[in-house]
Amino acid sequence: MHANLQTAVRGRVWKFGDSIETDAINPYYRYPTMEELKLHTMEAYRPEFPKEVKPGDILVAGRNFGCGSSRPGLVLREVGIVAIIAESVARLFLRNSIARAIPIFMAPGITGIVEDGQLLEVDYPNRIVRSPASGASVELRAFPPLIEEIFAAGGLPEYAFQRYTREVRGS
Amino acid sequence: MPQTIAEKLFSRHNLAGTQVAAGDILEARIDGAMVHYHANEPMHDLALQAGFKDGLPRVWDRDRVFVLLDHHQPTLSQKQADENALVRREVDRLGIRCFHDSEPGIAHQMMADYGLMRPGELVVGNDSHTISYGAVNCGGIGITRADMLYVLLFGELWFQVPQSIKIVLNGRQPNYPIAKDIVLYLAGKYGDDFAGNMSIEYAGSLVPQLSVDSRMCLSAHGVEIGAKLAMFPFDETTERFIASRTQAPYEPVIADPGAVYEKEIALDVDQMPFVVAKPHQFGNVSPVAEVAGSPIQQAIIGSCANGRFEDIEIAARVLKGRKVARGVRFILSPASQQVYLQCVKAGLVESLLESGAQVVTPGCGVCQPKVGFLSDGESCITSTTRNFKGRKGSMKADIYLAGPLTVAAAALAGKIVDPREVFDAR
Incomplete structure (x- = not known):
């Protein structure tokens, strides 16, 4: 199931630091199956994360989230994370997330408005992230139309399938 | 424009x-x-x-x-x-x-x-x-x-x-x-x-x-x-x-x-010190002098960053006529078969083997936990690309990144050293 950018979500925050690498997010060399990965994702930084994360939770991180190898963060969706919001995202992790329709947002200032364990509201339709506890908010920048179309298709492979089917039928 | x-x-x-x-x-x-x-x-x-x-x-x-x-x-x-x-x-x-x-x-x-x-x-x-x-x-x-x-x-x-x-x-x-x-x-x-x-x-x-x-x-x-x-x-x-x-x-x-x-x-490279990235991030860098004396059990030269002819050649030059320190596993992996062949033809492989180094199959294995795992408490100095926690196996191992000269010098000394102690850097 892919996520819908056009629905606002509200969830509990797991807060991480800067330059969290894909080896920590997706350590597939040690844990080659998704079931194993789910038990170990992010443990390099917070051993309790895989044990305590709940469906509907939101991941907040500092700058350069997802640096390192080109690996998708599908496991984060599998453990229930519904949105990732970081000060900045490493380009390949951003590409991976867009291509697999994982809601990910770069929102400078986000780490200043919410603490670990607090609630956060992510409202892409209104281009805003808000902390109900403090009332503070930061703006979400709109994705270009092409990226919104990829999300709407459910990811880039699905978008490719739609285009291919259209072109083959049209020819 | x-x-x-x-x-x-x-x-x-x-x-x-x-x-x-x-x-x-x-x-x-x-x-x-x-x-x-x-x-x-x-x-x-x-x-x-x-x-x-x-x-x-x-x-x-x-x-x-x-x-x-x-x-x-x-x-x-x-x-x-x-x-x-x-x-x-x-x-x-x-x-x-x-x-x-x-x-x-x-x-x-x-x-x-x-x-x-x-x-x-x-x-x-x-x-x-x-x-x-x-x-x-x-x-x-x-x-x-x-x-x-x-x-x-x-x-x-x-x-x-x-x-x-x-x-x-x-x-x-x-x-x-x-x-x-x-x-x-x-x-x-x-x-x-x-x-x-x-x-x-x-x-x-x-x-x-x-x-x-x-x-x-x-x-x-x-x-x-x-x-x-x-x-x-x-x-x-x-x-x-x-x-x-x-x-x-x-x-x-x-x-x-x-x-x-x-x-x-x-950057004026003439004024640049020898540096290492300390565990567990690429940007956690300090001059070699700050970590000199830290013992290592493994040294690696390889990867798409530093597994090329000149990286292996400098290791052979540093080790020429000398031995890898006792207790150190010095692993070299040429970046490709062509690089490997070039090293063999230049006599580098023979020289490195005589010094006690291991030369392993070309590939990405030395940069990931595939070849040369580390155990808890071990330290490795490597010219590969990344030093994230667990990149070489144990989550309780330390990985230092450095240039091939600094890696080879450490393999020779059994600890991180200023390469100028063992090599006439000019």
Whole structure:
């Protein structure tokens, strides 16, 4: 199931630091199956994360989230994370997330408005992230139309399938 | 409007045919697609998931897709063997002509060895270190496996034109490779994402003195400082390198005078200390002097950053007539079969074996937990690309990144030392 950018979500925050690498997010060399990965994702930084994360939770991180190898963060969706919001995202992790329709947002200032364990509201339709506890908010920048179309298709492979089917039928 | 290398590269490849500038989103025409060991995903698994009942229905151009089974050659598990078998079937079914199957090595080095990427081209690969092709003025960009499915079908992909940063390297090439020290030093000084999402253009008086090996190290590590492209100017060194590998025509990409750079930084390499990245991040850099004396149990030279001839040659020079320290496992992995052969012909392998080093099969294994695992409490100094926690097995092991001279010096001393203690650095 892919996520819908056009629905606002509200969830509990797991807060991480800067330059969290894909080896920590997706350590597939040690844990080659998704079931194993789910038990170990992010443990390099917070051993309790895989044990305590709940469906509907939101991941907040500092700058350069997802640096390192080109690996998708599908496991984060599998453990229930519904949105990732970081000060900045490493380009390949951003590409991976867009291509697999994982809601990910770069929102400078986000780490200043919410603490670990607090609630956060992510409202892409209104281009805003808000902390109900403090009332503070930061703006979400709109994705270009092409990226919104990829999300709407459910990811880039699905978008490719739609285009291919259209072109083959049209020819 | 004067253009940077990135702006010119993307304008040249813009399907819409218009000039683009930093910040613009475009769909670009792809010149080459490097698909490595995860080829089974874009060709098969993701294709099925997307709705293609029989796998990927075609590739857009059978001569522009390069499949290399690098990470999984030779195979280390049943799973890898089965994945490779699937890739072989898919390559055959799709009629892909360039397939390096039974050859171990790092895909990026093999792309260089066989002249599969050329100046001015836009070549994508489903590996973060595809950026290394900038060393020969080729627009190498790392993409994802899902992006690759799109490229294989259509020969096109969306991009945002990056802003550009000019890194001016001045000074003299000493009698040992310094590319790794340069990028570590910069990451330590400016942060491990200071070139985030940007196109690096290297310039300065050092550049003409740099070998292609050193340029590939600097370009490969573009990703460790966040970059999308890491481009060297086209010069006589590039021209000679390409001419000895391919006769296919190409058009270098050159920045215009007056092009706009978001940032410009300069480094005088003559004043640069030997540095290491301490555990567990690339930007956690300090001068070697600060960690000198730290014992190590393993030393590694290899990877797409530092597994080339000059990296292995400096190790052989440091160890010549001497022995690896007792208790140290010194592992060298040439970046490709061609590099390995070059080292053998130059007598480096014989010399290294006499010193007690291990020379292992070319490939990516030494940079991942595949070859040379660490146990709890162990330390390793390595010229490979990353030092994240657990990258070499144990989550309780320490990984230091350093240039090949510093690694070889540590292998000799059994601890991290200033290389000048064991080598006449000039």
